[in-house]
Amino acid sequence: MAKIKKKIKIQHRLLTRLLISHILIVALPLFLTGKVLIDTAQDSIEKTILERNLEFARRSTRIIELTLNTAQNLIRHQAKNPSIYEMNRSAQELVINTMKSEFDLFNKVSILDTLGHLLVSTSFEDELAQKSGVDGRIDAVLNGLSLHSDVYFSEEHLPLLDIYEPIRHHNEVVGILYAVVELKAMWDLVQENVIGEKGEAFIFNKNGEFIAHSDRKKVYMKKRFTNQEIINKILRGERGHTIYRTEDNVEMVAAYAPIGNFGWGAMIQQPTSEAFAPARRMRLRVFEAIFASVLLASLIAFFYTRWIVKPVDHLVSGMEQFSRGALHYRIEKVSSDEIGTLAEHFNEMAERLIEFQNTLKRTERLETLSKLASVLSHEIRNPLNSMVINMQILKRELSKEVSDKEKVERFYNVLASEIKRVDQLVTDFLLIARPPKLEKSKVTINEILDEVILMQQANALKQGIRIERVFADKPIQVEVDVAKMKQVFLNLIINAIQAMPGGGRLKIIVKEADPNTVILSFIDTGHGIKKEDLNKIFDFYYSTKKEGTGLGLAIVQQIIEEHKGRITVESEEKTGTTFTIYLPKTA
Numbered sequence: 001m002a003k004i005k006k007k008i009k010i011q012h013r014l015l016t017r018l019l020i021s022h023i024l025i026v027a028l029p030l031f032l033t034g035k036v037l038i039d040t041a042q043d044s045i046e047k048t049i050l051e052r053n054l055e056f057a058r059r060s061t062r063i064i065e066l067t068l069n070t071a072q073n074l075i076r077h078q079a080k081n082p083s084i085y086e087m088n089r090s091a092q093e094l095v096i097n098t099m100k101s102e103f104d105l106f107n108k109v110s111i112l113d114t115l116g117h118l119l120v121s122t123s124f125e126d127e128l129a130q131k132s133g134v135d136g137r138i139d140a141v142l143n144g145l146s147l148h149s150d151v152y153f154s155e156e157h158l159p160l161l162d163i164y165e166p167i168r169h170h171n172e173v174v175g176i177l178y179a180v181v182e183l184k185a186m187w188d189l190v191q192e193n194v195i196g197e198k199g200e201a202f203i204f205n206k207n208g209e210f211i212a213h214s215d216r217k218k219v220y221m222k223k224r225f226t227n228q229e230i231i232n233k234i235l236r237g238e239r240g241h242t243i244y245r246t247e248d249n250v251e252m253v254a255a256y257a258p259i260g261n262f263g264w265g266a267m268i269q270q271p272t273s274e275a276f277a278p279a280r281r282m283r284l285r286v287f288e289a290i291f292a293s294v295l296l297a298s299l300i301a302f303f304y305t306r307w308i309v310k311p312v313d314h315l316v317s318g319m320e321q322f323s324r325g326a327l328h329y330r331i332e333k334v335s336s337d338e339i340g341t342l343a344e345h346f347n348e349m350a351e352r353l354i355e356f357q358n359t360l361k362r363t364e365r366l367e368t369l370s371k372l373a374s375v376l377s378h379e380i381r382n383p384l385n386s387m388v389i390n391m392q393i394l395k396r397e398l399s400k401e402v403s404d405k406e407k408v409e410r411f412y413n414v415l416a417s418e419i420k421r422v423d424q425l426v427t428d429f430l431l432i433a434r435p436p437k438l439e440k441s442k443v444t445i446n447e448i449l450d451e452v453i454l455m456q457q458a459n460a461l462k463q464g465i466r467i468e469r470v471f472a473d474k475p476i477q478v479e480v481d482v483a484k485m486k487q488v489f490l491n492l493i494i495n496a497i498q499a500m501p502g503g504g505r506l507k508i509i510v511k512e513a514d515p516n517t518v519i520l521s522f523i524d525t526g527h528g529i530k531k532e533d534l535n536k537i538f539d540f541y542y543s544t545k546k547e548g549t550g551l552g553l554a555i556v557q558q559i560i561e562e563h564k565g566r567i568t569v570e571s572e573e574k575t576g577t578t579f580t581i582y583l584p585k586t587a
Contacts, residue, residue, distance in 0.1 A: 019298075019305045026297035027290075034290045038283050045279040046253075050241040053255035053268045056193050056201075058239065060268070064186050064203070065260040071105055071163060071181045076146065079165040079177040084111075086169075092120045105181055107160060111167070112176040114142055119175070141166050142173050148262075151183060151211045157220065159183035159212065187212045190266075199270035206235055206263040225267070234258045234265030243272060311339035318346060321514070387418045438481040438562055445478050445510060445518060445583075446471050452489040453508070456497065464503025467493075471510045476518050479586045484559045491552045492522045492579055499526025499577065513582065520581040529571040537569065 078084060084095060096109040100122045110121035116138040137147050141164045149162035160180050167175035186203065190212045193201040202213040208224040208231055225231065227244060239257035246252055253276070254269035314332050330347050394411040397404065453467055460467050496506045504525035513519045529537065538557045560567045564584050571577040 019301055023294065023298050023301050026301065027294045030290050030293055030297075034286050038286050041282055041286075042276075042279040045282070046276060049275050050253065050255065053195065053253065053270070054239065054241045054257070055255075056195070056268045057255040057257040057266050060189055060193050060201070060203075061257045061259045061266045063189055064264075064266065067105060067183075067185060068161075068181070068260065068262065071103075071161075071179065072146070072148075072165075074099065074103060074106075075109075075163050075165045075177055075179050079167050082169065084177075085167055085174050089120055093122075096120060096122050099179075105185070106179050107154075107182045108180040110178045112138070112178055114173065114175060116176070137162075137164055138176065141176050144168075144173060150205070153220075157216075159187060159219075183212070187216070190214055193268055195268060195270050196274045198274050199268070201266075201268045203259065203264055203266050204231070206231070211264060230254070230256055230267070231265065235263065311343070315339060315343055315346070317514070318343065321517075384418075384422070387415055390414050390418075438484065440479050440481050442477055442479050443482055444475045445480075445520070446475055448480075448482060448485055449489055449508060449510065449520075452486055452493060455490070456493050460493075460497055460506070463497060463501065465497055465500050466505050468505060468507045470507060472512060476510065476512060477585065478518060478583060480563055480583070481559075484562075488556045488559050488581075491556050495552065496522060496524040496526065496577070499524055499528075504576075516585055518583050518585060520583065522579045523576065524578075525576040528573040528575055528577055529569070530573060534569060534571060538567075 078095065078099065084092065087095070092111055096111065100106045100109050106122075108121065108123045110123070111119045113119055137149065140147055144166055146166070147164045151159050151161055154160055159182075161183055163179045163181060165177045165179075166173045167177055190201045190203060191214055194214045195201075200214050202218070202225070203211045204225045205211055208226060208228075210219045210223055210225065213219045213223075226247060230242070230244070233240070234256060235258075237258050241253070241255040243251065243253050251272045252269040253272050254267055256265055256267045258265055318330075330350070332343070390411045394408060394415070397408055397411070449469075449471075453469070457467065493506065500506075506525075507521075507523040509519075509521040509523070511519055538553050557567055560581055560583070566582050568580045568582075569577065570580075
């Protein structure tokens with residue numbers, strides 16, 4: 001059994017090693033290639049996202065710059081018109097109303113005098129005096145400067161911006177052209193440039209105050225953008241993209257760009273968890289593809305490895321049979337490669353071993369016959385001496401005129417017994433020296449055993465011995481010499497019964513070791529055999545019983561070997577003995 005376990009271990013290790021090597025050969029390149037592809041694709045996706053956001057920011061700033069510059073240029077153009085100062089009020093009203101009607105970006109257009117008083121306006125209400133900082137701006141415009149206010153909100157919460165442009169006459173400031181510009185389009189643009197569900201777009205001034213934001217509440221609540229590093233870059237006229245953390249510790253990917261000369265900045269940002277989600281999904285898909293590929297490769301490698309290991313398995317099984325002594329077993333050639341060639345060589349080696357074994361057996365038989373002849377001469381000499389003495393006594397008795405018939409009959413019986421003994425010795429010697437040819441036939445091994453058990457059942461029960469049969473469910477057919485096999489089983493059963501004078505149990509097990517071999521075990525609970533006697537019990541004329549001839553087990557072994565099988569014995573004193581026969585189904 002130890003050998004079988006060892007074989008399974010070898011198979012397991014070989015199969016495992018081959019399987020792991022095949023999987024690694026497939027998996028490592030896949031993982032390495034996948035890692036490179038993932039890193040490259042992720043860098044590409046991240047770069048694309050950053051460039052896209054930056055382009056959105058640039059486009060937004062261009063549109064806003066265009067809107068503000070258009071408003072400034074229109075106001076400046078009209079302010080430089082020399083006739084606007086010389087016109088009467090009706091003509092001035094016509095000019096500014098035309099500007100407002102033609103350009104939707106103007107909420108209101110007015111003309112002020114040098115004191116800041118309203119001369120004409122497109123609006124019926126004069127809100128100018130209510131605005132803080134107006135006086136300071138008017139003074140600056142009267143000094144020849146073009147100005148704009150900070151963004152503020154109307155009562156309708158719309159973003160507005162005031163533009164002031166000096167009206168000159170002969171290089172002297174004689175009035176002010178004042179316009180209120182609506183920035184709702186800028187808000188709409190910010191709202192349109194929001195990326196994703198959690199993204200934000202906003203415009204802030206030099207102080208970080210939000211001028212426009214996709215979340216308008218932040219503008220109304222006068223929230224601020226607090227990343228001073230980005231604000232400073234905007235004020236330096238720089239544009240770019242970055243990844244930073246907000247005050248709420250949310251990692252953002254952002255693109256920013258300055259808006260003209262207004263000191264404003266436009267920014268588009270999105271949480272990295274959302275922005276780079278496509279890269280993560282792509283990574284997951286690639287890993288899923290790699291895993292599926294490795295799984296498929298593992299299945300292919302498993303079956304391919306099993307296909308490779310199968311010939312090795314047959315080879316190992318055959319070697320195990322050879323190690324058990326089943327030299328007539330032939331390894332099936334299941335492949336035409338080196339393993340198949342090796343199987344052929346093993347089969348050839350088994351043939352040569354059989355030839356060598358037969359030669360060795362012939363040599364051993366000659367040596368055995370020589371020993372047997374010596375033993376036989378010794379064994380025959382004793383009855384012959386007894387016969388000579390008894391014949392001399394019988395001769396003297398018969399030479400008498402009146403013979404004692406009872407004495408003559410007694411000596412005659414002694415002579416007959418000794419002659420019978422010599423005849424049995426010669427018969428056993430001839431059986432060993434010249435065993436008769438096997439007369440094999442196909443039979444069921446169970447039937448032979450049942451017949452022998454039936455013969456000894458009464459004797460066993462008489463001595464308190466229970467014979468237990470443990471046979472295979474399916475009858476096992478063998479090709480044997482039935483008479484000789486009965487002799488083997490009878491000898492083993494009788495020996496077992498004699499080993500249990502006080503009663504016990506004899507267990508007979510029949511099972512298949514493999515498709516070509518049957519195992520028969522005879523297990524008794526007798527007194528056992530001494531260790532020093534175990535190696536001698538199959539020797540000729542060796543017996544541990546006073547009445548034994550010492551030929552029973554020797555003949556048993558000889559018959560089993562004639563059937564190309566083998567017999568082993570295991571025993572422990574006061575516990576019992578087990579005889580195990582390994583018998584080829586076809587010898």
